[in-house]
Ligand SMILES: Nc1ncnc2c1ncn2[C@@H]1O[C@H](COP(=O)(O)OP(=O)(O)OP(=O)(O)O)[C@@H](O)[C@H]1O
């Protein structure tokens with residue numbers, strides 16, 4: 117008897133193993149690796165994913181329960197994605213179901229039901245009717261029918277239903293949130309022109325609308341939505357129904373994908389003639405694809421070097437060879453221009469996946485990929501799970517971006533997943549950036565492979581397209597400005613440059629580096645700062661609502677009028693927000709037109725596109741914003757970039773702080789002078805000698821990287837060592853300290869028994885260090901205290917497995933104590 121191995125969707129360590137179920141006869145042929153199924157589990161019915169099919173079972177057959185249902189005709193996951201999920205759960209220490217669920221569109225999660233209904237007319241039903249009787253009568257009505265109910269009611273027809281679905285005669289759709297998530301359009305299918313002309317002769321002259329409709333259809337003989345037809349000839353859909361009664365047209369519902377870009381047209385583009393630098397960069401990528409090698413390339417090209425055109429032409433080759441491509445872009449802010457470039461080149465074969473789509477839109481885009489109607493997927497981090505089956509190329513644009521790491525479980529990094537997925541497909545990975553992550557640079561230049569996987573191949577493009585110069589970068593020491601009595605937000609140099617651009621009608625990008633510079637409230641008499649009573653975090657001032665909010669737990673309180681600690685009235689908010697800059701711009705440069713782009717102005721769907729279009733059409737002088745204005749944008753009239761408070765994030769207690777600052781400044785500087793007009797950059801700082809800032813001035817990525825790597829090596833930080841951060845949280849500190857200490861000694865003991873030294877020396881042999889337990893940088897969150905152990909180790913050993921074993925050993929004790937444990941392998945955020 118055949119048995120399905122199922123991972124049930126309960127994200128706990130206890131259920132993190134496959135359970136065996138019998139496949140009942142009525143579901144024979146329906147269950148595959150990757151199928152989503154409903155299974156009995158104790159008193160409940162749970163959803164799960166089939167991860168294996170076997171002829172034997174761990175438990176005696178008599179004890180096995182049968183599967184209740186299979187939830188989709190086409191399994192949502194392929195065997196390859198299931199294998200990838202298994203790898204993710206080992207690599208980032210999460211339950212397998214968490215990794216599997218991360219691969220499904222939201223519409224397929226939680227409680228939902230599948231419906232089927234006939235896709236095209238009913239002709240094919242007539243052919244099959246003899247064989248299947250009742251079932252087809254049910255389908256003939258054209259109404260969606262519950263898949264699970266159909267399979268129960270017509271157990272002998274399961275295989276036919278499946279075949280019809282595969283042949284596209286039936287469609288399946290998901291029902292979510294009490295709506296069948298399908299959009300149908302009543303469509304008019306005319307008879308051949310000859311018959312319509314004959315019909316025309318029979319219609320009396322006074323039925324002028326009917327005549328006009330027939331004439332219209334005879335002329336444009338093609339299917340047309342009823343509403344459109346009625347509009348075109350000035351009649352009603354009811355009037356069209358009479359044509360149907362007389363057999364001249366057929367009207368039936370046709371399903372339509374919800375296309376988030378339906379109202380946009382993308383003027384089509386053809387491949388550009390590559391510059392010699394681009395051609396040289398593309399060659400090795402193409403030959404690796406042609407040879408079916410699964411290789412990773414780092415495409416290190418300065419800002420404006422034309423990386424996107426290389427991606428486009430590599431993808432074209434990939435498609436021509438019959439394979440599919442995935443393109444990852446860091447975040448929603450970047451997608452508008454990228455989506456446009458990809459849609460313009462590859463048209464309807466591009467599916468777009470990002471978090472701003474509705475569940476329904478995302479599900480339809482996902483289906484386009486799953487059903488082979490789309491062959492290029494462009495999207496944010498999770499698009500790495502696009503359900504393709506023949507991937508030839510994976511591109512990660514701005515590969516250094518932190519948004520590629522997911523901060524909640526599964527805490528995967530899309531870059532690592534891409535490399536593994538490419539290995540499974542024999543595909544090529546292209547990591548593109550002007551400021552590669554130091555780990556990637558080390559891997560490509562020195563063959564470092566401490567992060568696991570193969571070393572990358574280095575491709576460098578040191579020049580901009582058409583030898584356009586990189587912008588000139590000026591550094592302004594704000595301490596000097598203050599000495600000279602300038603207390604304004606803008607230095608004299610920046611203010612002059614802004615005036616100059618306004619006069620020339622050129623455009624500007626202003627970046628407010630706000631990380632670590634939140635607007636907080638402080639008493640100037642006693643130094644008291646307003647902090648969240650539940651979290652160890654200062655509250656952020658919101659001008660709109662005039663209240664203070666905790667960005668971690670949502671706690672809010674009214675703005676204090678007097679200091680709660682010393683009752684002084686001199687309590688006010690500090691720091692600079694984009695709103696404040698906007699006001700200062702308006703006050704300093706009368707008539708200046710500013711677009712402010714930050715979390716507050718971009719919550720609405722489509723708002724990014726609108727702002728960027730407005731800016732491109734030069735209806736504004738300044739694009740002002742946070743990180744989201746720094747990357748990827750390409751506007752010809754931007755000739756000035758200004759950075760306010762460049763060093764705001766330099767002092768954050770994170771070993772990547774200076775790398776991040778350098779990357780952000782280089783990226784934003786790169787927005788200037790990308791076309792004919794030359795660009796200029798003004799960086800305001802209180803720390804003008806800092807290497808992160810001076811290296812930007814010299815456009816010196818390599819110098820910066822080499823010096824930073826020396827430091828990393830001394831300290832044993834990535835890429836020379838790896839980190840695992842294990843965080844424990846609980847209401848009681850003593851409890852945390854005891855569990856934390858138990859973990860640390862357990863892990864050290866395990867390492868010692870394997871002969872692993874526990875002093876860390878990057879140059880030495882396999883070694884591991886366990887730091888802590890110490891209070892986490894965020895010491896309390898939602899009333900729970902947090903302690904962490906940082907495990908630092910050489911990349912040539914599998915410390916994840918040791919951590920997992922140590923935690924498993926502590927299992928019962930930890931569970932009884934109520935301490936929550938969270939593990940972050942290769943953490944990106946130290947805060
Ligand atoms: N072969 C070419 N001929 C002419 N123009 C080109 C060519 N390749 C690219 N360009 C143009 O050069 C500009 C910069 O290219 P692109 O935006 O791809 O740069 P990039 O390397 O992605 O930069 P960034 O890292 O800053 O995003 C674009 O306007 C693009 O249209």
Ligand SMILES: [Zn+2]
Pocket residue numbers: 648649650651653666667668669670671898
């Ligand atoms: Zn809070």
